[in-house]
Each structure stands twice: as C-alpha cells, then as structure tokens.
Amino acid sequence: MNRSICIFLIIASLLLACLAQNTRAVKYVVTNTVPNTPGGQLFDKEIGVNFTLSIMPTINEFIYKVFEETSLAQRRNVPVLNVYISEFPGYAYKNGDNINISASALDNIYRPRSVSKRLFTSLMYHEMTHVFQWHACLVQNTHATRYVVTNTVPNTPGGQLFDKEIGVHFTLLIMPVINEFIYKVFEETTLAQRRHVPVLNVYISEFPGYAYKNGDNINISASALDKIYRPRSVSKRLFTSLMYHEMTHVFQWHGNFGAPGGLTEGTADYVMVKSRIYDQASYTKPGAGKRWDEGYGVTEKFLEYCDSLLKGFTAQLNKKMQYTYSDKYWVELLGKPVDQLWREYKAKYGNKPQQQSVDIFQGISNLKHYDILTCLFSHICLNR
Ligand SMILES: *[C@@H]1O[C@H](CO)[C@@H](O)[C@H](O)[C@H]1NC(C)=O
Numbered sequence: 001m002n003r004s005i006c007i008f009l010i011i012a013s014l015l016l017a018c019l020a021q022n023t024r025a026v027k028y029v030v031t032n033t034v035p036n037t038p039g040g041q042l043f044d045k046e047i048g049v050n051f052t053l054s055i056m057p058t059i060n061e062f063i064y065k066v067f068e069e070t071s072l073a074q075r076r077n078v079p080v081l082n083v084y085i086s087e088f089p090g091y092a093y094k095n096g097d098n099i100n101i102s103a104s105a106l107d108n109i110y111r112p113r114s115v116s117k118r119l120f121t122s123l124m125y126h127e128m129t130h131v132f133q134w135h136a137c138l139v140q141n142t143h144a145t146r147y148v149v150t151n152t153v154p155n156t157p158g159g160q161l162f163d164k165e166i167g168v169h170f171t172l173l174i175m176p177v178i179n180e181f182i183y184k185v186f187e188e189t190t191l192a193q194r195r196h197v198p199v200l201n202v203y204i205s206e207f208p209g210y211a212y213k214n215g216d217n218i219n220i221s222a223s224a225l226d227k228i229y230r231p232r233s234v235s236k237r238l239f240t241s242l243m244y245h246e247m248t249h250v251f252q253w254h255g256n257f258g259a260p261g262g263l264t265e266g267t268a269d270y271v272m273v274k275s276r277i278y279d280q281a282s283y284t285k286p287g288a289g290k291r292w293d294e295g296y297g298v299t300e301k302f303l304e305y306c307d308s309l310l311k312g313f314t315a316q317l318n319k320k321m322q323y324t325y326s327d328k329y330w331v332e333l334l335g336k337p338v339d340q341l342w343r344e345y346k347a348k349y350g351n352k353p354q355q356q357s358v359d360i361f362q363g364i365s366n367l368k369h370y371d372i373l374t375c376l377f378s379h380i381c382l383n384r
C-alpha cells in the first residue's frame with residue numbers, strides 16, 4: 001500500500017475514533033407500561049412514542065443551549081434517558097435518569113385532547129431539564145410525604161358527592177402538586193426548612209363546619225361539600241382551592257402554636273391566592289378589615305402589602321416562626337412594629353370603612369374551567 005495513503009488512513013481512523021468519543025450521544029427510550037388504561041390509551045393516540053422520541057433530542061439540545069454548555073465536560077453525562085408512562089398519584093417526576101409520567105394525570109389534565117401534544121412537550125422541557133441540570137444542593141426525596149385519602153362516609157349524600165365529583169384518585173393527584181407549590185411559595189429549598197410530615201391523612205367525614213387541620217390530618221365535612229358545591233361541576237375547583245388552604249396549615253410554621261390564629265389563617269389564604277384557584281371578583285379587597293390579625297382575606301391582603309415593602313416577606317416571616325413567634329419579627333424584617341404597619345396600610349387605602357372579611361369559599365364558583373388546569377400545570381415542580 002502506498003505509504004502516504006497508509007498514513008492518511010491512520011490519521012483518518014484516529015480522527016474518527018476521536019469523533020466517536022466526542023459524540024457521547026444520549027440514547028432515548030420511551031415505554032408506555034400501561035397501554036390499556038384510559039391515560040395510556042390517550043398517550044398512544046394523542047402523543048405517542050414516536051412523537052416523544054422526535055422531540056427529545058431537540059429539547060436536549062435546547063437545554064444545553066440555554067445552559068450555555070458547549071463542551072462535553074460541562075454537560076451531565078446521561079447514557080440512557082428512559083421515559084415511562086405508568087400509573088401513580090401525581091403528574092411526573094424525575095428519578096435518576098428516568099422520567100415517570102402518570103397516565104391518569106394525562107387523562108385528567110389534557111383537555112381538550114387537542115392540547116395534549118403541547119402540554120406534554122411543555123412537561124418534557126421541565127422534566128428533561130431535571131435530568132440535565134446540575135444540582136449540588138439537590139433536596140433528597142427521602143422525607144417525601146405519603147398521602148392517604150379516606151372517605152369514611154361513602155353512604156351519605158356528601159360522601160357520594162365526593163366519590164362521584166372529586167374522588168380519592170383526583171385528591172391524590174393534586175396533593176403532591178400543592179405540596180411542592182407550598183414549598184415554592186415559602187421558598188423552602190432545604191429539608192431543614194420544611195415541616196417533616198411523614199403521612200398526611202385526608203378524611204371525608206361528617207361534622208358541622210367545612211374543614212379543619214388536626215395534627216397532620218385534614219378532616220373535610222361531607223355535608224359541607226353537599227351544601228357548598230353547587231353546581232356540581234364546580235366541585236373539583238372548590239375542593240382544590242380548599243386543599244391549597246388546608247394543606248398550607250399542615251406545612252406552615254406557627255411558632256409552636258404561638259403565632260396569632262389570624263396570621264396562620266391569612267397565610268393559608270395567601271398560598272391559595274398565589275395558586276390563583278379562587279374567585280378574585282368576590283375576594284376581600286386591599287385595605288379592608290379592622291385588625292391585621294383578623295385572618296383570611298384581611299390578613300392575606302395585609303401580607304401582600306408587606307411583600308410590597310420587602311420582597312419575600314411572607315416567606316421569611318413563615319421561616320422565622322419555625323420554633324417560636326414574636327411581634328419583633330415584623331420590626332426585624334420591615335423596621336416597624338406590626339401595629340404601625342397596619343395603620344400605614346389602612347391609610348394607604350384611605351382608611352376604608354370595615355368590610356367584613358370574606359369567607360374564602362363564598363362566590364368562588366365563578367372560576368373558569370381552565371384555571372385549575374393552568375394552575376396545576378404551571379406548578380409542576382414535582383419530586384426529584
Ligand atoms: C414509529 O417509527 C417507527 C420507525 O420509524 C415506524 O416503524 C413505526 O411505524 C412508527 N410508528 C407509528 C405509530 O407511527
């Protein structure tokens with residue numbers, strides 16, 4: 001063989017070997033493990049394995065681009081990225097280099113069906129970023145809360161309404177989403193900052209009233225559902241709104257019960273308001289109320305005012321109350337006693353005459369259908 005051709009071949013093969021090393025391409029695998037459930041069928045019909053495989057490399061390149069990771073050394077090495085469509089409560093989560101997506105969630109959330117591909121692609125941008133992002137301070141999921149939902153009164157009208165219009169499955173679906181949302185609103189990024197709740201029980205039972213938190217349990221009155229949830233079509237929305245409020249009680253800090261009750265009620269409303277799953281039109285207006293710790297909407301609007309003075313105020317106040325409550329916290333954060341802040345807040349809104357604190361669950365039925373879906377969807381920030 002001609003000597004120069006030989007040298008050329010050697011160099012060429014070295015180059016090729018070098019190139020091959022540099023590709024380090026990700027292998028994408030998509031598996032629908034539940035092709036016979038409604039959600040699994042929706043996946044096959046509206047989205048499909050091939051579509052998913054077609055968007056994954058594009059999303060992957062986009063993530064590198066956004067993170068400005070131009071060299072291999074900067075990128076997370078992911079030999080195989082598995083996507084499983086399976087059945088579990090929740091929407092989606094990353095687990096190592098796998099992404100699990102709940103078929104039931106697709107079935108519940110992707111309406112009308114024509115939006116399926118768009119919502120799924122959006123979800124994949126989010127979940128694939130978890131796979132490729134760096135996370136030195138990754139919160140281990142070891143403290144994950146287990147959710148249990150029990151309808152103890154399946155034979156009362158309210159119990160039947162719960163099973164028919166809301167259901168255990170739907171409740172289990174929204175709980176992890178709401179839980180993550182609460183952590184996000186409270187800016188609790190580390191385990192040390194979060195209340196450790198091993199098991200969160202929700203009981204549908206019969207008692208006078210609407211709902212209350214009791215330790216790590218939430219009791220909801222079936223009769224109240226029956227009375228309040230009209231027309232029946234608003235049931236899921238009202239129930240979701242209620243769960244934002246009640247679950248916040250479970251996860252918020254309250255200074256070992258030293259915090260004023262109105263402050264904890266206002267804070268629970270604050271998370272619900274942030275969720276946008278509530279009726280803005282009938283909700284308490286800024287400037288309303290007699291006392292800063294009146295609770296619900298009055299305190300919620302006051303907390304928003306304090307946020308406007310100091311970004312993240314409510315989250316910081318919540319963190320300060322991990323062990324104890326003191327009126328000094330207001331001075332520490334905002335430089336003024338709470339009573340003075342309240343006077344200034346009232347003055348800002350012209351010392352309006354006392355409007356009653358609006359009960360959070362009145363008039364909420366005006367919520368549009370898409371609210372709950374948009375909100376739930378925009379909160380996907382599930383377990384990693
Ligand atoms: C998916 O792609 C494979 C390979 O290109 C092809 O053989 C198969 O028919 C496609 N499936 C569908 C449902 O389009």
Ligand SMILES: *[C@@H]1O[C@H](CO)[C@@H](O)[C@H](O)[C@H]1NC(C)=O
Nearest residue numbers: 033084085086087088099100
């Ligand atoms: C995630 O998917 C894999 C594969 O189907 C399965 O083994 C695992 O149990 C799934 N996790 C959940 C919570 O369903």
Ligand SMILES: *[C@@H]1O[C@H](CO)[C@@H](O)[C@H](O)[C@H]1NC(C)=O
Nearest residue numbers: 152203204205206207218219
């Ligand atoms: C809350 O639910 C639990 C479980 O059903 C029950 O034991 C408890 O008595 C309930 N509380 C009220 C006030 O109904």
